[in-house]
Structure formats: structure tokens, C-alpha cells
Amino acid sequence: MxxxxxxxxxxxxxxxxxxxxxxxxxxxxxxxxxxxxxxxxxxxxxxxxxxxxxxxxxxxxxxxxxxxxxxxxxxxxxxxxxxxxxxxxxxxxxxxxxxxxxxxxxxxxxxxxxxxxxxxxxxxxxxxxTGISEPKHETLKFENLTVNLTRREVTLNDEPIQLKPKEYELLLFFAEHKGQMLSREFVLERVWGWDFIGDSRTVDVHIRWLRQKIEKDAANPVRIVTVRGGGYRFEG
Amino acid sequence: MxxxxxxxxxxxxxxxxxxxxxxxxxxxxxxxxxxxxxxxxxxxxxxxxxxxxxxxxxxxxxxxxxxxxxxxxxxxxxxxxxxxxxxxxxxxxxxxxxxxxxxxxxxxxxxxxxxxxxxxxxxxxxxxxTGISEPKHETLKFENLTVNLTRREVTLNDEPIQLKPKEYELLLFFAEHKGQMLSREFVLERVWGWDFIGDSRTVDVHIRWLRQKIEKDAANPVRIVTVRGGGYRFEG
DNA sequence: TGATTTTGTTAAGGTTATGTTAATGACAGG
DNA sequence: CCTGTCATTAACATAACCTTAACAAAATCA
The missing domain is CATH 3.40.50.2300 (Response regulator)
Structure with missing residues (x-):
């Protein structure tokens, strides 16, 4: 090559x-x-x-x-x-x-x-x-949650749910990195763009909104868990 | 770090x-x-x-x-x-x-x-x-203890255990230097940061907490042993 | 052995990280 | 120009955490 x-x-x-x-x-x-x-x-x-x-x-x-x-x-x-x-x-x-x-x-x-x-x-x-690079799947599935790349649509229990643009991108990014702890900085760099200038707490707020929409109990999240001192982790 | x-x-x-x-x-x-x-x-x-x-x-x-x-x-x-x-x-x-x-x-x-x-x-x-399907996780293993860098998670007997941020970083640092005696000062510089100002006994306290969580008998530690007059050593 | 140094252990208090909400301002579409 | 949507930030609340200090126990030394 x-x-x-x-x-x-x-x-x-x-x-x-x-x-x-x-x-x-x-x-x-x-x-x-x-x-x-x-x-x-x-x-x-x-x-x-x-x-x-x-x-x-x-x-x-x-x-x-x-x-x-x-x-x-x-x-x-x-x-x-x-x-x-x-x-x-x-x-x-x-x-x-x-x-x-x-x-x-x-x-x-x-x-x-x-x-x-x-x-x-x-x-x-x-x-x-390490077998990392691979073709993007059409839709990502996690139990009762799916992220459809081509339709740019997220469903919960087969019902489409309404996500704001940043929420969608954020969820997609987490979904593509299931099980991985993602620091606020890393998320900002990859979802917002490496040149984003601003508060990393912005991530927190978006996470909060996501949780309200995809967690059964947003106060005790099990899908997007926080890793104190590190960031967040999507568990599927 | x-x-x-x-x-x-x-x-x-x-x-x-x-x-x-x-x-x-x-x-x-x-x-x-x-x-x-x-x-x-x-x-x-x-x-x-x-x-x-x-x-x-x-x-x-x-x-x-x-x-x-x-x-x-x-x-x-x-x-x-x-x-x-x-x-x-x-x-x-x-x-x-x-x-x-x-x-x-x-x-x-x-x-x-x-x-x-x-x-x-x-x-x-x-x-x-990770890629999309099954994550390839970077993990350090020591018998029944694992430190998963990707998930930022520690397991004991395959059960995740809850570590505070500093405890995790400390354990990770020791795990990366298995068998080496590490002085309090060195640990402080690398885990806390070179600009940390304070008592080196702080390390002792964190070690204590770590031991409680990863040693079978915290009073007679075998994983993190103390090197009197020197520091501590992680044995795996 | 007794004195001294080093480490173990514990809890309190201040500090920091995160959760949460609302206000602000940017922007697009009508 | 207005309206609605959204992203960002600020602000406050809360929970988790770190550091320190103090005393206890153990090891070392004289």
C-alpha cells in the first residue's frame, strides 16, 4: 500500500x-x-x-x-x-x-x-x-432501544422518541462506544468538534436530557452511568 | 493524571x-x-x-x-x-x-x-x-483482580467494585508498576500531579482504603505491601 | 527495655464534582 | 419581525470525595 x-x-x-x-x-x-x-x-x-x-x-x-x-x-x-x-x-x-x-x-x-x-x-x-475499524451498521440495537443511522431516528420500545440534534449525536456517539468510559473532553472533541470552546459541563446538561428520555428512572440511570472523576459510560 | x-x-x-x-x-x-x-x-x-x-x-x-x-x-x-x-x-x-x-x-x-x-x-x-459490537478492552489482570482501562472499572472475582477516583488512579498506577517499590513522593508526583502541595501521608490514607477494597485481609495486606522507610509495592 | 520513628486507622470539615433547573441568547423558518 | 427551538451558561442543591489532624500500633534504634 x-x-x-x-x-x-x-x-x-x-x-x-x-x-x-x-x-x-x-x-x-x-x-x-x-x-x-x-x-x-x-x-x-x-x-x-x-x-x-x-x-x-x-x-x-x-x-x-x-x-x-x-x-x-x-x-x-x-x-x-x-x-x-x-x-x-x-x-x-x-x-x-x-x-x-x-x-x-x-x-x-x-x-x-x-x-x-x-x-x-x-x-x-x-x-x-484489535479489529477496530469496521463498517457502520445500519441500526444499533440495545434491548428496547434502537438508533437508526439512516433514518436518524431513535426508538424506545418500538416507539420513536423525539431527540434534539445534539442529543441524537450524543447518544449515537455513546452507542458507538458502548462500555467505554468517555470523558467530557473526549466527548466534546468528537461530538461538538475539537475546536469547541466552552464549558465541559455542557455535556452534563445534554446527558441529563438524554437520560430523561431513555432511562426508566432518570434519577437512577442504568444506561448512561456516570463514572465519577472520569466521565460517563453507556452500558447498552 | x-x-x-x-x-x-x-x-x-x-x-x-x-x-x-x-x-x-x-x-x-x-x-x-x-x-x-x-x-x-x-x-x-x-x-x-x-x-x-x-x-x-x-x-x-x-x-x-x-x-x-x-x-x-x-x-x-x-x-x-x-x-x-x-x-x-x-x-x-x-x-x-x-x-x-x-x-x-x-x-x-x-x-x-x-x-x-x-x-x-x-x-x-x-x-x-470499541467499535460497535463487542468492545476490545484494555485490561490489566492479576489473578482475581482486574483493572479495565476502557471501562475505568475494577473487578474483584468478576464483580465490579466501587472505587473513588483517586483510589482508581492510585491502583492503576500501582498496577502499571507491579513489583516496583514506589515512594510516596513519586506516587504524589504522578498520580496527584507534580504541583501537589500537601502531606505525603495522604497517600497512606488512600492506600488504606484501597486495601480494604482489594485485600482479603486488609490488616495483613499481600497485594499492596508496605516497604518500611520506602513506600509501597504492588505485588499483583 | 524505653524512646523514637514510621505506618495504620479513623472521623470531621472543607472542597469539589455532579445533578438539576431556569434564564439567556443564537438561529431558522415563517 | 416574530416565534419557536435549541444550545449554552450560570446558579444553586446535593452528594461524594479528599485532606488533614489526631491518636494508636508497630517497627526500629539506642
Missing amino acids: TESILIVEDEISLQETLAYSLKKEGYAVEVIGDGRSALESARKMRPDLIILDIMLPEMDGFEVGRILRKEMSAAILMLTARDDEIDRVVGLEVGADDYLTKPFSMRELLARVKAQLRRTRLLREEMRQ | TESILIVEDEISLQETLAYSLKKEGYAVEVIGDGRSALESARKMRPDLIILDIMLPEMDGFEVGRILRKEMSAAILMLTARDDEIDRVVGLEVGADDYLTKPFSMRELLARVKAQLRRTRLLREEMRQ
Whole structure:
């Protein structure tokens, strides 16, 4: 399996240098010149790594990174021109996995690319060994509770129940992680989006509403139990 | 639990700068000055990230990195003096996750540390991810005692037992260091956090509670034995 | 043995985490 | 522009928890 890399860079000469060097290393390379097209390409291509310049026409690298980070697990390596962009790049705003400050040597870039892909590969292998990735089921069933993905509908005792959008997403997320303790932070990152800024207690309130709708006795929940000091756990 | 970093660096001034900055960021930091001791420290400490200089007395960074890479999953960030060492560092020989070429700014180091730990965290969470049908749970087992990381649950004779948050974290820490004598101070630093201010006897009290819950006879403990003048040791 | 240090044990008090409700403000659709 | 729905936050209530201090017991030392 050859690994694929998407280069998002508008400077033609750099485009060519990068593409040439990476291809020579055996990667499948695609190049795109502006931010907006980058989104499309990435969605189609599902690359293993994205090399992303900050200065871009149409939509800057911050924004592109922010969006792609949410949508896929590809490693993101950002190219910055200025030192003071580092914090935004690696910090909460984008959450890039690595960065390079211009000017950089090709050797340096190749080294970082290699390191990132190495990590991704390890991750994938682990996931395969533990049998994690699998196709999404049409509906998830738990005794008298079902979550229908295609209809986006939840039933209790075969009766559809009315959930607010966030409640549905939350329940779905818990349902997909049955038996797993989920911290508020993890839930926020995955359901609300990694860039959510706000109080983690928000989760509590939504849990409360969910409980009222899916628990027999909301005051003594058995489906979504709280793990004090940790988070919550869906028991099915 | 706070994330821990092992710094392997012989230059005193750099040691201090690194340790100071990283502690200020909230990490538990330990420093060691030569290659051979680094191995011991790393085995005991089980850090989340290792900052490893190449130039070291006793045993150079290449060798240390090569060995540790095999033994643990900690991220390795190497400090190189020369550009032409990059290939050896990141390539097959060591397999470091990242590197910095001296001289580097503290901001740059912090950014890379943050990015690495973020990845590690994500990777662990992914690994713990259950998938839809039957969860693959990461579990530590000791005869009739199990610690389930995924569920954040402890069972004794297959029956879940109720642990308070600190008790759970404490037991987990001991379980991860089976057979090792752990001083109160070390336990405090890693379980309570390096910035905990207070009496180390606090540990005793929690140990007591743990014993009541996991020992057959709490008055004559065999799982968590006390090492007089030293600390405690988990025997499994 | 008697003195001293270390650890065991317990309970009280302050602290923190979670449950719960309501108010606020954002947003979409009419 | 109004109306209704929803997400978020603040605020308060309650329950669980952690730390400390104090004394007891055990081990160590002189």
C-alpha cells in the first residue's frame, strides 16, 4: 500500500520541488493550489498526510486545517513563514501534527514526513490488529432501544422518541462506544468538534436530557452511568 | 493524571531550562544526564515522552533511542547538533518521532512537545475505541483482580467494585508498576500531579482504603505491601 | 527495655464534582 | 419581525470525595 500525500501550496516552484522529491520517495502525491479546492481534493483523496501552506489564495491554511482536522484523521504538516504563527498552528486553533518554518531543507521535510507517516502506520496497524475499524451498521440495537443511522431516528420500545440534534449525536456517539468510559473532553472533541470552546459541563446538561428520555428512572440511570472523576459510560 | 517527560541531556544549563519550562506547562519532568542511567530511569518512570540528546556520556542517544523504542511506546524527540544526523535519527536506525536541531527556541520545543503528546493521546484513545459490537478492552489482570482501562472499572472475582477516583488512579498506577517499590513522593508526583502541595501521608490514607477494597485481609495486606522507610509495592 | 520513628486507622470539615433547573441568547423558518 | 427551538451558561442543591489532624500500633534504634 503506497501512502498518499496532498500538497496544498500555491507557489509553483515549491509545488514542483515538493512533488518531485516526495514522488521519488515512493509516495502518491497530489498537488492543489488554493484553499477551497484543497477541501474538495482532500475529501476525495483521503490522503494519509497533508502538507499545508498557511499563505493561500481563496482560504488560508488555518481555516483549511481547522476544517480538515475535523473531517479526517490525516496527519497535518503545516508550512509557516513566521515563527509567531507556530502557536496558532500547533495549538487549539488548528491542531496540526507538525510544522516547518520556511525556509527549510528538503531533507528536513522528508524526515518529518517520514516520521508522521510512521506514526500513522503504527496507529493503523494497531487498529487492524484489535479489529477496530469496521463498517457502520445500519441500526444499533440495545434491548428496547434502537438508533437508526439512516433514518436518524431513535426508538424506545418500538416507539420513536423525539431527540434534539445534539442529543441524537450524543447518544449515537455513546452507542458507538458502548462500555467505554468517555470523558467530557473526549466527548466534546468528537461530538461538538475539537475546536469547541466552552464549558465541559455542557455535556452534563445534554446527558441529563438524554437520560430523561431513555432511562426508566432518570434519577437512577442504568444506561448512561456516570463514572465519577472520569466521565460517563453507556452500558447498552 | 499528568503527562510525564523524561529529559536525557548532559549539559546542565540546558537541563535546567528544559525542566523549568516543561514543568511550568504542567508536565511531570525528570532529568537524567547520561545514557546508561537514562535506560533505568525510563524503565522505572514509563514517561509519555522522552527528550533525548544525541551527545551523551556513557552511551550515545542513538543507542538509547534504539533500545527504548523497542521497549516502550513513549514518543521520542531527539536533539541533534548536526543536520546530517537527521537521517539516522528519524530513519530506521532510531525511529524517533521528531527531532530538533540545535540551537532551537523554547517556543519551538514546547510546540513540538505539545504536538507529540497530543498525538499520543489521540492514538491511545483510538486504540481504546470499541467499535460497535463487542468492545476490545484494555485490561490489566492479576489473578482475581482486574483493572479495565476502557471501562475505568475494577473487578474483584468478576464483580465490579466501587472505587473513588483517586483510589482508581492510585491502583492503576500501582498496577502499571507491579513489583516496583514506589515512594510516596513519586506516587504524589504522578498520580496527584507534580504541583501537589500537601502531606505525603495522604497517600497512606488512600492506600488504606484501597486495601480494604482489594485485600482479603486488609490488616495483613499481600497485594499492596508496605516497604518500611520506602513506600509501597504492588505485588499483583 | 524505653524512646523514637514510621505506618495504620479513623472521623470531621472543607472542597469539589455532579445533578438539576431556569434564564439567556443564537438561529431558522415563517 | 416574530416565534419557536435549541444550545449554552450560570446558579444553586446535593452528594461524594479528599485532606488533614489526631491518636494508636508497630517497627526500629539506642
